[in-house]
Amino acid sequence: MSASEAPGAEEAKAKGISPGQAMRRLVQGDLSSVRVVLGLVVIAIIFQVQEPRFLSAQNLTNLMLQITTIGLISVGVVYVLLLGEIDLSVGAVSGLSAAVMAVLSVSHGWNPYLAIAAAVLVGASIGFLQGSLFSRFAIPSFVVTLAGLLAWEGALLQVLGKTGSLNINDPVITGLANTFYSATVGWIFAAVTIGTYGAVLALGYRKRVAAGLAEGGQLALIVRFVLLAALVIGAVTILNSDRGVPLAVMILLGFVVGMEYIAKRTTFGRHVFAVGGNAEAARRAGIRVNRVRIAVFMISGSMAAIGGVMAASRLFAVNQNSGGNELLLLAIAGPVIAGTSLFGGRGSVWTALLGALVIGSISNGMDLLSLSSAVKLMVTGGVLLLAVLVDAVARQQRQTSGRV
Amino acid sequence: MSAAGTPLLELEGVSKRFGPVQALDRVDFAVSAGEVVGLVGDNGAGKSTMVKAIAGINTIDDGVIRFEGEEVSISSPQDATGLGIATVYQDLALCDNLDVVNNLFLGREEVAPGFGRASRQLDEVKMEHETADLLSNLAVTIPSLRSEVGTLSGGQRQQVAVARSLLGEPKVVLLDEPTAALGVPQTKQVLALIRRLRERDLGVVVISHNLVDVFEIADRVFVLRLGRSAGNFTASDTTEEQVIGAITGLGDRDKEAQPTEEKR
Ligand SMILES: Nc1ncnc2c1ncn2[C@@H]1O[C@H](COP(=O)(O)OP(=O)(O)O)[C@@H](O)[C@H]1O
Ligand SMILES: [Mg+2]
Numbered sequence: 001m002s003a004s005e006a007p008g009a010e011e012a013k014a015k016g017i018s019p020g021q022a023m024r025r026l027v028q029g030d031l032s033s034v035r036v037v038l039g040l041v042v043i044a045i046i047f048q049v050q051e052p053r054f055l056s057a058q059n060l061t062n063l064m065l066q067i068t069t070i071g072l073i074s075v076g077v078v079y080v081l082l083l084g085e086i087d088l089s090v091g092a093v094s095g096l097s098a099a100v101m102a103v104l105s106v107s108h109g110w111n112p113y114l115a116i117a118a119a120v121l122v123g124a125s126i127g128f129l130q131g132s133l134f135s136r137f138a139i140p141s142f143v144v145t146l147a148g149l150l151a152w153e154g155a156l157l158q159v160l161g162k163t164g165s166l167n168i169n170d171p172v173i174t175g176l177a178n179t180f181y182s183a184t185v186g187w188i189f190a191a192v193t194i195g196t197y198g199a200v201l202a203l204g205y206r207k208r209v210a211a212g213l214a215e216g217g218q219l220a221l222i223v224r225f226v227l228l229a230a231l232v233i234g235a236v237t238i239l240n241s242d243r244g245v246p247l248a249v250m251i252l253l254g255f256v257v258g259m260e261y262i263a264k265r266t267t268f269g270r271h272v273f274a275v276g277g278n279a280e281a282a283r284r285a286g287i288r289v290n291r292v293r294i295a296v297f298m299i300s301g302s303m304a305a306i307g308g309v310m311a312a313s314r315l316f317a318v319n320q321n322s323g324g325n326e327l328l329l330l331a332i333a334g335p336v337i338a339g340t341s342l343f344g345g346r347g348s349v350w351t352a353l354l355g356a357l358v359i360g361s362i363s364n365g366m367d368l369l370s371l372s373s374a375v376k377l378m379v380t381g382g383v384l385l386l387a388v389l390v391d392a393v394a395r396q397q398r399q400t401s402g403r404v
Numbered sequence: 405m406s407a408a409g410t411p412l413l414e415l416e417g418v419s420k421r422f423g424p425v426q427a428l429d430r431v432d433f434a435v436s437a438g439e440v441v442g443l444v445g446d447n448g449a450g451k452s453t454m455v456k457a458i459a460g461i462n463t464i465d466d467g468v469i470r471f472e473g474e475e476v477s478i479s480s481p482q483d484a485t486g487l488g489i490a491t492v493y494q495d496l497a498l499c500d501n502l503d504v505v506n507n508l509f510l511g512r513e514e515v516a517p518g519f520g521r522a523s524r525q526l527d528e529v530k531m532e533h534e535t536a537d538l539l540s541n542l543a544v545t546i547p548s549l550r551s552e553v554g555t556l557s558g559g560q561r562q563q564v565a566v567a568r569s570l571l572g573e574p575k576v577v578l579l580d581e582p583t584a585a586l587g588v589p590q591t592k593q594v595l596a597l598i599r600r601l602r603e604r605d606l607g608v609v610v611i612s613h614n615l616v617d618v619f620e621i622a623d624r625v626f627v628l629r630l631g632r633s634a635g636n637f638t639a640s641d642t643t644e645e646q647v648i649g650a651i652t653g654l655g656d657r658d659k660e661a662q663p664t665e666e667k668r
Contacts, residue, residue, distance in 0.1 A: 211530075270526060278498070281510070283481070284481050398554065
């Protein structure tokens with residue numbers, strides 16, 4: 001339930017500085033996400049000017065549905081990026097896992113929940129295998145997962161058999177991407193989210209005051225709370241005025257919040273950052289580096305499988321293209337565009353959501369304008385390059401100022 | 405040996421080979437509580453290798469390590485930490501992307517009560533509190549405990565690394581070149597910090613290239629040359645020239661201490 005860490009706010013709390021300074025540090029500390037939000041605003045303005053349907057409730061709901069698969073896969077990719085590694089197999093793994101689910105559900109009549117669990121198990125096992133190969137034998141993750149990309153795509157074709165496609169009719173599975181909640185449920189969801197966030201902020205603040213660590217910085221907390229509340233209320237209002245809050249969006253948000261919590265608030269998450277920052281230092285601190293690496297690749301494989309299940313649910317089918325095309329590259333590009341470093345040790349799970357929103361909006365807007373895929377791909381490539389450049393320049397500046 | 409009773413940490417006939425390089429050759433060494441030993445020698449003499457052997461980074465090929473009189477086997481950093489041996493490496497081994505508090509507690513994070521250690525919530529408040537206490541006890545000033553370690557100056561980073569080593573309440577602290585990259589005022593701060601370690605009755609081993617620094621803080625100077633013990637001097641009645649002679653191997657005739665390997 002915590003927002004991405006704002007070092008500025010922590011500092012403000014720790015040192016009791018003036019509200020004005022606190023605000024400035026808050027903004028500076030969260031600069032990359034501020035940059036991305038500004039980018040989203042610019043994208044929205046550009047498309048809205050040319051196509052008034054862009055910001056309609058219906059299109060925004062579509063946009064949210066379109067980004068769930070990429071967003072879910074990117075949640076796992078963020079963990080791999082935090083290690084400073086890459087997982088090129090996530091697209092193929094999402095396709096293969098979904099195919100396993102489809103075969104078990106359609107051909108073998110498995111219970112849908114068991115079929116979904118089997119898909120996640122496939123993803124986790126592949127992650128375990130690739131993570132072990134990478135960490136035990138020190139084969140670059142790039143190579144291991146590139147081999148995986150080819151092999152799992154082959155496995156997908158194998159699993160699907162001659163017909164090359166399977167239609168899914170189980171209501172539980174298809175319901176994942178096609179369920180919308182009533183306005184009342186939507187508002188309950190909003191109230192619970194805002195209430196929990198407020199409680200988490202307030203409790204954290206009280207604890208710091210009790211420990212004598214906080215003397216100021218209430219303003220920064222209030223700003224964060226108001227921003228989140230406004231965002232949630234706005235989103236639920238828009239979604240309610242169309243088909244309602246989709247289950248798929250709740251699932252995506254649930255994973256983003258849960259995995260962000262694990263990344264930022266647990267020992268495991270801290271160790272992921274440490275290994276990504278300085279693996280040798282982590283090892284000397286007694287962290288079992290290889291275990292962390294394997295666990296991260298298992299998370300990546302599992303999230304890819306979950307994304308694949310969601311994609312199959314939206315499509316009502318699994319076919320030879322599942323998990324293919326540019327899905328892999330977009331799922332990696334998203335978090336990088338939104339500020340997770342390719343060099344490891346810096347980033348947050350929120351960038352999975354923000355990045356998917358950026359990529360999704362561009363793609364959705366260009367679809368509305370009926371631009372060709374040629375243009376779409378070139379524009380998306382340009383945005384990715386820009387984001388990586390920003391990351392690289394930031395890194396160079398850190399190095400020249402003595403930070404590595 | 406200068407201190408009475410059994411030394412805290414003792415090496416006897418310790419050897420370590422890297423392929424063709426005999427990095428340590430039957431080295432005998434000891435450090436007692438409340439004693440600072442300066443470990444000196446030319447580049448490649450085996451100083452870092454010796455520290456890493458004690459710290460469990462390199463396992464030794466041959467010889468015996470004793471801690472508080474008991475023979476111990478140190479085959480991992482955890483073994484060393486468990487015994488009460490803390491190490492500050494030459495490269496500091498800090499995570500630049502983490503803040504001061506998180507670096508100090510890396511690998512021994514405080515967590516809220518619950519089940520499953522890896523999934524419990526970090527107790528950031530407690531860690532920050534303890535960090536502030538520890539640093540003020542050591543008279544170390546860092547502008548913000550929540551700034552990334554990568555943004556700190558060399559001296560501050562060194563002091564963070566030393567403070568980090570003290571969190572586990574060690575009995576022996578090993579420091580590899582703690583002043584190598586520092587300017588004069590920062591070196592003074594770090595040397596003062598090392599004196600405070602001695603006041604806490606820790607056994608301290610300091611590797612340094614700078615004999616002026618070594619003579620300023622060390623009670624004893626131990627010389628390695630080409631992986632062998634080449635001298636063991638009491639700092640107060642030794643001159644820099646004698647130590648330099650032992651380091652280079654050119655002053656053998658004037659040397660007071662016997663090279664230890666000749667005893668075997
Ligand atoms: N991990 C290693 N692999 C191979 N050779 C090493 C390794 N570590 C140290 N050495 C060699 O062992 C010798 C002693 O090195 P070291 O202990 O780092 O010296 P010092 O710290 O005294 O300068 C050198 O010849 C060095 O090249
Ligand atoms: Mg060395």
